[in-house]
Amino acid sequence: MDFKKKKRDSLPYKLAYTQLPKKQNWSSSSWWFFILLPKEGKGYGPRQLMFAYASRVGKDVGVNKKWDRGIDLNRDVNGVDQFQTSVNHWHWDGKTMYDGLVHEIGEATMTKDGKMSCWNGYKQGNKTIKRGGSMDLDEDGVFHVNFQGQNGGGNFIFWNTHESEATSPEVTDMGNKFINFNLVAMRNGIFKGTFRTPEDEEIELEGLGYFQRVIMNLPxxxxxxxxxxxxxxxxxxxxxxxxxxxxxxxxxxxxxxxxxxxxxxxxxxxxxxxxxxxxxxxxxxxxxxxxxxxxxxxxxxxxxxxxxxxxxxxxxxxxxxxxxxxxxxxxxxxxxxxxxxxxxxxxxxxxxxxxxxxxxxxxxxxxxxxxxxxxxxxxx
CATH class of the missing domain: 2.40.370 (AttH-like fold)
Known part of the structure; x- marks a missing residue:
């Protein structure tokens, strides 16, 4: 395997931006998430941040008691996938857990050329405030991620070094035509960016992170x-x-x-x-x-x-x-x-x-x- 190959046209990056809709069934769920551990005085942590999209097939789906329709199995997917999702972010600062800093339910748009977003607009006076998240991939296989909520958020880049198998994207595909799952994982990623705390303070952080996109077509x-x-x-x-x-x-x-x-x-x-x-x-x-x-x-x-x-x-x-x-x-x-x-x-x-x-x-x-x-x- 060529560990240096990190263009977005390689298989792991292509799979990160598809739900493999032909394999989805009544039990399907889809997840994209980042866990970030900033470099601090005692190692990578204890501060920790999580950003995620979570989606589920169904007519009535609830995520943390927010109810909406789920993924429609009969949707038309031709290079652009539009589906309902939940956008989420929490921040553990080493002392306090700040949960639900981003928690938006809405329609996501995902394209096969490496773009995904879900934003809701809220009127504040003459302005419209956007809350939700986006995850775009550039030509070098670097994720550009932006999640924003009322009480916090983050704008960061995330990438793999491709120095070895462990620092390269990994694909796992298991199951049969009835039950199966497909996983893209980056277990040893690097991130760098600006993050907004619940106190509305902007802080610069960098360190190691984990990215995963998993499609589960089973209970x-x-x-x-x-x-x-x-x-x-x-x-x-x-x-x-x-x-x-x-x-x-x-x-x-x-x-x-x-x-x-x-x-x-x-x-x-x-x-x-x-x-x-x-x-x-x-x-x-x-x-x-x-x-x-x-x-x-x-x-x-x-x-x-x-x-x-x-x-x-x-x-x-x-x-x-x-x-x-x-x-x-x-x-x-x-x-x-x-x-x-x-x-x-x-x-x-x-x-x-x-x-x-x-x-x-x-x-x-x-x-x-x-x-x-x-x-x-x-x-x-």
Whole structure:
């Protein structure tokens, strides 16, 4: 693979601007999101920002209790895709979680030549204030992103270095004609830009980030996900879809300690990317255990290992929480499915690892900050 190839006509960048409409079905959902960790005194974090589009097929779709029509499967897509979406942004400044800084429902326009936007206009005196977001791609594969809301926003660029496989866009396509998903991920991106805080202060930030566009043409099942960045730029991540009683949980809050950890993984994917060697290590087995006492935030015990004797072990300790509620009315509006998407800025505690017989810890890698997703319910 030519890692230096980063023109927008390469496959990952083309896929970032399509929902593959011929594959979509009644269960489909589409997501585009950026997670940004600015370079600060103790590493990449603890400050953290998230920007996202979220869309769902259906006549009545709710995102955080804002209801509108969802994606229309019968829409005409000929180079331009117009569909309903939700535009969202939150900002954790290391002390306070500012949620819902951008939360707009409206019609998005996405073109195959790398442009996507959803803006709503609001009259303020003689002016019209735009709220929403845009995500445009230039010829070199650099995203130009602008999200703005009443209480905050960001205008930044995001790109990959293409120095290795881990610092290049990744495409995953799995499933069959009935259920499938397609993923574009940039796990080791770089960002730089200007961000507006809830205090209406503009700050300049740069650091490392994660971008993902995922199309899921199947009922949304629960999962656990993590992306952690260390001060030297090394990155660890896992993805664990699972089954358990959590699929039937429809409310916020947590079970007792016994019930919370009743998780049976469907599959596991985890990797560690060493920023110094540019080598990525894959782990065939990952165990993630949510630990809860029924109140407060849970923490996550993480262990990844492979047959070569490599392992990663740590505790992902949440320091804040935000919740994203996705609902869909079905059966002539008599019932609504509910899927709860929890995000937690985390600190990596008690980190230890052995890769290629070399021991790693925070003495070598520096502090680890990141993001955990913990979802439950089921979106039918």
């Amino acid at each position: 949304t099942v629960p999962w656990l996900w993590n992306w952690t960045v260390f001060a030297d730029g090394s990155v660890y991540s896992y993805f664990v879809p699972y089954v358990g009683p959590h699929a039937f949980r429809r409310k916020s809050g947590y079970y007792n300690k016994f019930l919370e950890k009743l998780i049976l993984p469907i599959s596991t994917i985890s990797t560690f990317h060493d920023a110094k060697t540019h080598k990525s290590t894959t782990f065939e087995k990952t165990i993630v255990i949510p630990v809860s006492n029924g109140d407060g935030l849970p923490h996550f015990k993480v262990l990844s290992k492979n047959p070569n004797g490599d392992f990663v072990k740590f505790i992902a300790q949440p320091v804040a929480h935000t919740e994203f509620l996705l609902e869909r009315r079905i059966f002539k509006r008599l019932w609504q499915t509910r899927w709860v998407y929890n995000e937690y800025p985390i600190n990596a505690l008690n980190f230890s690892a052995t890769i290629d017989n070399i021991k790693l810890d925070t003495e070598r890698l520096g502090n680890g900050f990141g993001n955990c997703e913990y979802t439950w319910g089921m979106s039918l």
